[in-house]
Amino acid sequence: MKKYSFTKRELQVLQILWGSENALSAKEIAGAEPGLSQNTVLTVLKKLLASKFVETSGVTYSGTVLARQFTAVLPKEEYLESLVSRQEMMKVVSNFIGDSSDNELDALEAYIKEKRQDNK
Template identity: 45%
Template sequence: MRLLTKRELQMMTALWHSENSLSAKEIGELDPEISMNTILAVLRKLLKSNLIKTDSVEMSGSTLMRKYVPILQEEDYLTSAVSDKALKKIVAQYISESDTNEDLNQLEILIEQRKKDINR
């Protein structure tokens, strides 16, 4: 998967963190510095890339308004955006900075569970 551009990531973050589907207008209200033309262009690109989908079409005054939801989940994107090498460094850093056995025990449980799943 490719990395998202700055603007794509802004739109996706807005959608990921919203409990409801959002329209272009609602996304624009979250960051008034982004022009509506930019928002619409980025949403079209995200739609074409199958990263978002139209959830509904509603009337807003006398015009139709599309509401969008993400197809790509934030966790999936973040996982794919971080290389294996970088991820190992992050985990190693987390382990070295853990100051309680509880943190390490939780990691150990996750690792053991994954090993069992792989060996099935």
Template identity: 40%
Template sequence: MIPNGLTRRESQIMTILWNSERPLSAAEVVAIAPELSKNTIQIVLKKLLTLGYVEVAGFTYSKNALTRTFKPIIEQSEYLIGTLSEKTALDVTKAYISKSESLEELEEIAQHVQARLNELKK
């Protein structure tokens, strides 16, 4: 389990980054979430950088200034699983499998399970 879950603001910004197909600057996050100030976003991005949830992906121009872009280091699914107890994660997995009506998804899950079983048997 992840010892320190994300705050509401951290979670909001991480969700924006997780849903983006490319790294984003603080100004781009403001455009997506105008209810947040650029100052707040910059502070939260700095904290997420320190916590190891994001990394600087590169630099881009915002107006006439060079600015950093950020991308998540941790996958959203990895974070979510880390916030659950083992029992809850197992219960969620079982419930998903029970309710899924997609043969393709269930076959993909079976392949992951088989690959993990093979790793553990070594």
């Protein structure tokens, strides 16, 4: 499993993108978090684009000028999974199962059956 390491600002920008259903411009990203300037966002986006963690997914008008829109390429779940080892993940899953309701367990069981069918 690949480990991902981001700066505080990179992670801030990624979290904003993960939390949005739509692609966002640098101005929209900066406006979503107090303390983030558009210049900082543009610098961070340039680095994330070069590393292929985000992509340009459209163009929109920002006032009277055109602005690129961005989406995250790296899924949030993949990033979170990279933070813990398989052994730690098993402990988390075991704890989740122990504290789950019947509905949650049924959903989890259905997902496991689906995954087993996909792997055949």
